[in-house]
Amino acid sequence: MSERTVEVPLGPNAYSVRIAPGLIEQVGEFVGALGDVSRLAVVADSNVAELYGPRLMESLAATSLPAELLIVPAGEENKTLATCGKLFDDLFALRPAMDRSSLIVTLGGGVTGDIGGFLAATCLRGVRFLQCSTTLLAAVDASTGGKTGVDHPAGKNLIGAFHQPVGVLIDPDLLESLPAAQLRSGLAECVKHAVIRSRPLLEMLETRAEDLLACRSETMSELIAANVRIKADVVVADEREASLRAILNYGHTFGHAIEVEAGYGRITHGQAVALGMVAANRVAVGRGLLGPDVACRVEEVLKRLDLATRWEPLSAESLWSRMLHDKKTRGGKVKLILPRDVGRVEIHDDLSTGEVSAALEHLCS
Amino acid sequence: MSERTVEVPLGPNAYSVRIAPGLIEQVGEFVGALGDVSRLAVVADSNVAELYGPRLMESLAATSLPAELLIVPAGEENKTLATCGKLFDDLFALRPAMDRSSLIVTLGGGVTGDIGGFLAATCLRGVRFLQCSTTLLAAVDASTGGKTGVDHPAGKNLIGAFHQPVGVLIDPDLLESLPAAQLRSGLAECVKHAVIRSRPLLEMLETRAEDLLACRSETMSELIAANVRIKADVVVADEREASLRAILNYGHTFGHAIEVEAGYGRITHGQAVALGMVAANRVAVGRGLLGPDVACRVEEVLKRLDLATRWEPLSAESLWSRMLHDKKTRGGKVKLILPRDVGRVEIHDDLSTGEVSAALEHLCS
Numbered sequence: 001m002s003e004r005t006v007e008v009p010l011g012p013n014a015y016s017v018r019i020a021p022g023l024i025e026q027v028g029e030f031v032g033a034l035g036d037v038s039r040l041a042v043v044a045d046s047n048v049a050e051l052y053g054p055r056l057m058e059s060l061a062a063t064s065l066p067a068e069l070l071i072v073p074a075g076e077e078n079k080t081l082a083t084c085g086k087l088f089d090d091l092f093a094l095r096p097a098m099d100r101s102s103l104i105v106t107l108g109g110g111v112t113g114d115i116g117g118f119l120a121a122t123c124l125r126g127v128r129f130l131q132c133s134t135t136l137l138a139a140v141d142a143s144t145g146g147k148t149g150v151d152h153p154a155g156k157n158l159i160g161a162f163h164q165p166v167g168v169l170i171d172p173d174l175l176e177s178l179p180a181a182q183l184r185s186g187l188a189e190c191v192k193h194a195v196i197r198s199r200p201l202l203e204m205l206e207t208r209a210e211d212l213l214a215c216r217s218e219t220m221s222e223l224i225a226a227n228v229r230i231k232a233d234v235v236v237a238d239e240r241e242a243s244l245r246a247i248l249n250y251g252h253t254f255g256h257a258i259e260v261e262a263g264y265g266r267i268t269h270g271q272a273v274a275l276g277m278v279a280a281n282r283v284a285v286g287r288g289l290l291g292p293d294v295a296c297r298v299e300e301v302l303k304r305l306d307l308a309t310r311w312e313p314l315s316a317e318s319l320w321s322r323m324l325h326d327k328k329t330r331g332g333k334v335k336l337i338l339p340r341d342v343g344r345v346e347i348h349d350d351l352s353t354g355e356v357s358a359a360l361e362h363l364c365s
Numbered sequence: 366m367s368e369r370t371v372e373v374p375l376g377p378n379a380y381s382v383r384i385a386p387g388l389i390e391q392v393g394e395f396v397g398a399l400g401d402v403s404r405l406a407v408v409a410d411s412n413v414a415e416l417y418g419p420r421l422m423e424s425l426a427a428t429s430l431p432a433e434l435l436i437v438p439a440g441e442e443n444k445t446l447a448t449c450g451k452l453f454d455d456l457f458a459l460r461p462a463m464d465r466s467s468l469i470v471t472l473g474g475g476v477t478g479d480i481g482g483f484l485a486a487t488c489l490r491g492v493r494f495l496q497c498s499t500t501l502l503a504a505v506d507a508s509t510g511g512k513t514g515v516d517h518p519a520g521k522n523l524i525g526a527f528h529q530p531v532g533v534l535i536d537p538d539l540l541e542s543l544p545a546a547q548l549r550s551g552l553a554e555c556v557k558h559a560v561i562r563s564r565p566l567l568e569m570l571e572t573r574a575e576d577l578l579a580c581r582s583e584t585m586s587e588l589i590a591a592n593v594r595i596k597a598d599v600v601v602a603d604e605r606e607a608s609l610r611a612i613l614n615y616g617h618t619f620g621h622a623i624e625v626e627a628g629y630g631r632i633t634h635g636q637a638v639a640l641g642m643v644a645a646n647r648v649a650v651g652r653g654l655l656g657p658d659v660a661c662r663v664e665e666v667l668k669r670l671d672l673a674t675r676w677e678p679l680s681a682e683s684l685w686s687r688m689l690h691d692k693k694t695r696g697g698k699v700k701l702i703l704p705r706d707v708g709r710v711e712i713h714d715d716l717s718t719g720e721v722s723a724a725l726e727h728l729c730s
Contacts, residue, residue, distance in 0.1 A: 038696050081450050088446065092519035092690075099695045122487070124692040125514060125525045126605075149490060154457035160490045161526060240491075325457075327489040330464045331403050 004225040008144060008232045010239055013164040017144055017228045019221050023171040024055050027105065027132060028062035030167060034128075037103045039096055040067035043087065043116035044107040045074040048134050051177055056107055056132065066096055072108075072115055076264045079111050079150045081159055087119055103128050103166075109135035109182075110142040110269070114157070117148030121163035131168045136175055136186025136220070137270055140193070140227035143168045145235040145245075156256055158327055162240060168228075172220040180306070183215060185270025187305045188251075190223060192273060193230045195298060196247050196337070196345045201226050202301065209304040247345050249328065250337035251277035254359065257322035261314055274307040279359035283351065284338040286358060294341060313364045316357040323351070369590040373509060373597045375604055378529040382509055382593045384586050388536040389420050392470070392497060393427035395532060399493075402468045404461055405432035408452065408481035409472040410439040413499050416542055421472055421497065431461055437473075437480055441629045444476050444515045446524055452484055468493050468531075474500035474547075475507040475634070479522070482513030486528035496533045501540055501551025501585070502635055505558070505592035508533045510600040510610075521621055523692055527605060533593075537585040545671070548580060550635025552670045553616075555588060557638060558595045560663060561612050561702070561710045566591050567666065574669040612710050614693065615702035616642035619724065622687035626679055639672040644724035648716065649703040651723060659706060678729045681722040688716070 003020035031037060040060055044053055049071055060067045070090045072083060091098055104127060106116030113131050120129035133143040149160015175183065187205070194202035204223065205212070211219040231248070238245040255276025259267060281298055284290035299309045323334045333349040340346060368385035396402060405425055409418055414436055425432045435455045437448060456463055469492060471481030478496050485494035498508040514525015540548065552570070559567035569588065570577070576584040596613070603610040620641025624632060646663055649655035664674045688699045698714040705711060 081446065081453065085446050085450075088517055088524060092517055092523060096697060097690045097694070099692065101695055122514075122524050122526055124523060125512065125527055147490065149487075152453055152457055158457060158489060159453060159487050161487055162490055325462045327464065329462070330466055332461060 002221070004221055006225055006228040006232055009236055010164055013146070015165060015167050017168040017170065017232070019170045019172060019224050019228070021171060021173045021217050021221070023169050024052060024132065024174060025059050027056055027130070027169060028059040030169060031060065031065070031103065031130070032063050034103070034166060036101050037065060038099050038101040039094070040065050040103050040105055041091055041094060041098065042067060042069045042105045042107060043072060043112060043119065044069060045072045045112050047074050048108040048112065052107060052134060052174060056105070060105070068094055072112055074111070076111055076151070079115055081150055081152070083115060084119060084150060087115070088123070091119065091123060098123060098127070100124050100127060103130060105130045105132060107132045107134060109133070109138045113138055113142050114148055114160070115150060117146070117163055117165065118150060118160055121148050121161040126163065128166045129163070131165045133168060133170050134174045135178060136183055137189055139170045139175070139224045140186055141189045141231060143170065144228050144231045146239070155322070155325055155327060156260070170224055172217050172224060175220055176215050178215070181268050181271070183213070184306050185268035187212060188270030188274040188302070188307055190227050191298065191301055191305070192251050192277060193227050195277065195339050195342055196250050197230045197234070197343055198226070199343050201230070202342050206301050206304065213306060246328070246335065246347050247337050249335070250339070250345055251280055253323055253326065253334060253336050253351070254279040254319070256326060257319045258311070258314065260322055261319055271307060274302050274309065275311050275363060278302070278309050279363055280336060280338060282359040282362040283336065283355045284340070286355060287338070289338055289340050289346070294339070297342070310365065311363050314360055316353065316360050319360065320353050320356050323356070367586070369586055371590055371593040371597055374601055375529055378511070380530060380532050382533040382535065382597070384535045384537060384589050384593070386536060386538045386582050386586070388534050389417060389497065389539060390424050392421055392495070392534060393424040395534060396425065396430070396468065396470070396495065397428050399468070399531060401466050402430060403464050403466040404459070405430050405468050405470055406456055406459060406463065407432060407434045407470045407472060408437060408477060408484065409434060410437045410477050412439050413473040413477065417472060417499060417539060425470070433459055437477055439476070441476055441516070444480055446515055446517070448480060449484060449515060452480070453488070456484065456488060463488060463492070465489050465492060468495060470495045470497060472497045472499060474498070474503045478503055478507050479513055479525070480515060482511070482528055482530065483515060483525055486513050486526040491528065493531045494528070496530045498533060498535050499539045500543060501548055502554055504535045504540070504589045505551055506554045506596060508535065509593050509596045511604070520687070520690055520692060521625070535589055537582050537589060540580055540585055543580070546633050546636070548578070549671050550633035552577060553635030553639040553667070553672055555592050556663065556666055556670070557616050557642060558592050560642065560704050560707055561615050562595045562598070562708055563591070564708050566595070567707050571666050571669065578671060611693070611700065611712050612702050614700070615704070615710055616645055618688055618691065618699060618701050618716070619644040619684070621691060622684045623676070623679065625687055626684055636672060639667050639674065640676050640728055643667070643674050644728055645701060645703060647724040647727040648701065648720045649705070651720060652703070654703055654705050654711070659704070662707070675730065676728050679725055681718065681725050684725065685718050685721050688721070
């Protein structure tokens with residue numbers, strides 16, 4: 001039962017990401033070591049609260065601190081400012097009352113972490129929060145980096161803040177309860193990390209796809225640690241997404257638009273990103289930046305991980321309009337991350353409507 | 366027409382507070398000099414928009430940037446998350462769309478600045494904002510320091526973020542349209558600054574009360590600059606309110622509770638703070654920390670500035686309960702700033718219910 005730790009050395013906002021089987025039973029210990037905590041508020045979605053809430057609350061009971069469980073309705077469609085309003089009502093009704101030394105603990109996947117982190121960022125102008133990630137997607141991506149926030153009908157994550165957690169605790173054994181589609185969704189983000197920064201990770205994904213899809217604890221721990229290291233490296237170099245951090249959006253320019261266009265709930269985030277990577281690769285090949293063999297290799301690994309690389313026809317016009325209103329778009333220029341090889345990507349901001357059409361044709365070919 | 370500038374040297378978040386008659390006509394010039402601005406969104410309340418909106422928009426037109434005026438309903442009762450939700454709908458409907466290089470310009474008093482600043486803090490995880498303050502209270506206090514946020518039924522400013530503006534522009538000529546009660550509300554915060562940090566400022570308030578109540582442009586400029594210097598000093602020493610910044614809450618522990626208890630709209634913020642200072646001084650005198658002569662001197666200057674130092678009877682029990690749930694209260698200990706002399710205050714956290722009763726008796730004596 002080895003524990004892996006990845007440091008995220010963000011100066012005064014530094015923290016560790018810890019990965020170990022059974023870690024959910026040590027959350028109370030972690031909180032106890034933080035010191036100067038007045039009370040706890042746990043934020044979890046309805047599904048996760050039922051599965052793992054009791055074990056977490058039991059672990060927290062060891063701290064003797066007042067602790068209550070607040071429920072977020074499950075699902076991306078509930079990641080809204082209105083949901084935050086209701087959670088603030090719950091938070092401010094707690095007795096003893098929340099104060100600036102209170103701690104919010106999030107237990108769940110990306111949606112819960114984003115909402116719970118945003119509550120922490122804006123509750124009393126900022127309280128600490130601790131992330132306990134229960135999905136592979138959250139573990140390898142959302143948990144690290146301090147992006148918090150909610151969606152708006154005009155787009156994903158349009159309302160939010162950068163707010164780093166005081167720690168991230170990942171218990172890979174909790175992933176066993178993940179639906180297969182959710183597991184694959186996380187694996188897509190691992191492919192993304194591999195393509196932007198790491199040949200060895202791509203090789204791991206290629207050669208150990210079976211163990212990964214079977215969610216073997218030791219393999220998952222290794223996978224998560226490798227991904228968090230990449231994510232942490234990029235975030236530390238550019239905490240506020242001024243430049244380098246943009247490479248993490250590889251697959252996301254198309255992916256976000258496809259996710260909204262296909263409809264939340266009909267496609268997972270990772271599956272949309274997988275299609276987004278295929279689309280971006282098509283643009284890169286079209287520009288002569290990327291060899292078709294590399295594009296093919298990426299599609300192969302996605303397939304091996306049970307991710308679709310083709311999709312039903314989508315409207316190029318509405319996809320383009322969604323990209324134009326993405327929050328990363330500046331002055332009408334759509335930013336796109338294009339690979340030149342495995343481990344090497346570039347930031348471009350001159351995507352054309354013609355390229356979008358060609359990429360979409362490829363996606364339904 | 367002299368211009369006064371006070372620097373707020375907060376490292377990467379540094380900015381200047383500029384005070385000059387006619388400055389509202391130079392906002393466009395300031396924005397032009399910022400560089401890399403993609404579009405402007407002006408946030409103003411309905412009253413201020415009518416009075417000064419056209420002059421500001423005309424000045425901004427010189428930048429040739431797209432600029433729209435968004436209206437906040439006037440009044441503290443509208444400083445809510447729900448109002449932010451509506452403003453986000455407006456913001457994200459703008460075309461060309463908001464992006465991370467967009468700038469929010471706030472035009473108004475504290476409520477507008479708090480809401481507009483919070484929008485800027487959380488729009489696309491943070492865009493820049495410029496404060497144009499049109500009330501004395503905002504000019505001497507809220508405009509500097511980066512506190513943004515909204516109220517919750519459980520208390521004032523419970524939801525918010527620290528987010529520094531890129532600049533603060535104050536045109537003292539705009540203060541002439543202020544209702545007398547609003548002017549006095551700002552003067553109360555000036556007394557607060559004087560008691561915590563500056564004998565010369567207290568003397569100015571004592572000897573030039575008439576000019577101040579008459580809102581003479583040159584006197585107001587001098588007053589505002591003196592206050593912003595004090596505020597900036599304290600904020601720079603402690604941006605996130607970890608310690609020293611708490612002294613700015615002198616008069617506010619009682620003041621916030623009185624403001625809510627008396628009912629928003631029935632009492633101005635400054636008038637409530639004035640009563641809060643009288644109450645805190647009573648506690649300080651009771652503990653033998655402050656000479657009764659100094660307490661008397663502070664009451665005298667408040668009276669000279671047409672601020673009430675006595676109030677109708679208030680319930681000690683509900684006031685105490687409100688203080689307990691203030692966001693600065695930690696672990697059930699109510700923090701109180703107590704003066705030892707003019708220019709010298711201390712932070713205490715052991716206020717008792719008996720002292721609250723005694724202070725309230727004094728307030729209606």
